[in-house]
Amino acid sequence: MLRRVSPLSKLISAAKPSLLNQVACGLNFLEAFSTDALKPAEAGTTSKPRTPTINFVLGGPGVGKGTQCTRIAETFGFTHLSVGDLLRKEISSDTEYGTMILETITKGKIVASEVTVKLLKAAIESSDTDRFLIDGFPRSEENRVAYEQIIGIEPEVVLFFDCNEEEMVKRILHRNQGRVDDNLDTTKERLKVFEAYTLPVIRYYSQKGKLHKINAIGTEDEIFERVRPIFAT
Ligand SMILES: Nc1ncnc2c1ncn2[C@@H]1O[C@H](COP(=O)(O)OP(=O)(O)O)[C@@H](O)[C@H]1O
Numbered sequence: 001m002l003r004r005v006s007p008l009s010k011l012i013s014a015a016k017p018s019l020l021n022q023v024a025c026g027l028n029f030l031e032a033f034s035t036d037a038l039k040p041a042e043a044g045t046t047s048k049p050r051t052p053t054i055n056f057v058l059g060g061p062g063v064g065k066g067t068q069c070t071r072i073a074e075t076f077g078f079t080h081l082s083v084g085d086l087l088r089k090e091i092s093s094d095t096e097y098g099t100m101i102l103e104t105i106t107k108g109k110i111v112a113s114e115v116t117v118k119l120l121k122a123a124i125e126s127s128d129t130d131r132f133l134i135d136g137f138p139r140s141e142e143n144r145v146a147y148e149q150i151i152g153i154e155p156e157v158v159l160f161f162d163c164n165e166e167e168m169v170k171r172i173l174h175r176n177q178g179r180v181d182d183n184l185d186t187t188k189e190r191l192k193v194f195e196a197y198t199l200p201v202i203r204y205y206s207q208k209g210k211l212h213k214i215n216a217i218g219t220e221d222e223i224f225e226r227v228r229p230i231f232a233t
Pocket residue numbers: 059060061062063064065066067068171172174175176216217218219220223
């Protein structure tokens with residue numbers, strides 16, 4: 001069922017002016033795709049749509065998000081959705097967006113929210129589980145606003161893995177997964193994009209009291225032990 005969206009102005013008041021044009025351009029899309037499918041049940045309604053638990057996992061490129069998500073998902077029973085993986089799957093499935101996604105990832109930029117959120121929504125809806133770790137998203141305030149408009153489930157926890165750029169570059173250059181963006185030039189761009197676009201999202205969730213900042217320097221085990229108490233309660 002289509003539903004009317006609330007005015008964007010309220011939602012984007014915290015967004016940078018430079019993002020407003022991008023947000024406005026997404027409006028038609030938002031209206032077209034907004035549904036009640038994933039929304040919490042309203043008081044007085046008889047049907048009880050499921051409301052999945054969502055946690056976001058953020059951090060710079062190569063910081064170890066995917067590595068830690070695997071551990072968290074196994075230990076605490078989450079479904080791990082890497083948005084980067086969803087996008088790479090689109091490239092290899094040769095879909096209508098494939099070429100655009102490949103170009104964007106190769107340049108280290110952020111794929112249009114309309115595409116990303118559509119893929120994420122489909123992945124959540126097609127899963128028969130209801131506890132998710134969303135890895136590497138939202139990457140910008142524009143992503144976050146689109147997510148709120150289209151999926152609209154408030155994240156319970158937002159993890160932020162933090163480490164210095166030198167270590168992130170080192171980890172990426174040793175990743176060895178044959179990714180088109182794992183080279184020095186693209187990595188430099190991704191670090192700039194992280195600072196300019198993702199840090200504002202991290203600040204937003206920090207102000208909302210949802211952010212858990214994790215020191216991502218150390219062994220994988222050491223880092224996981226820093227994360228464990230967040231989900232163990
Ligand atoms: N604590 C760590 N110390 C050293 N290398 C790590 C650590 N955690 C992950 N790595 C390695 O760093 C690379 C990037 O990790 P990954 O989980 O893919 O990061 P992200 O998803 O944040 O880009 C991988 O090769 C991974 O094996």
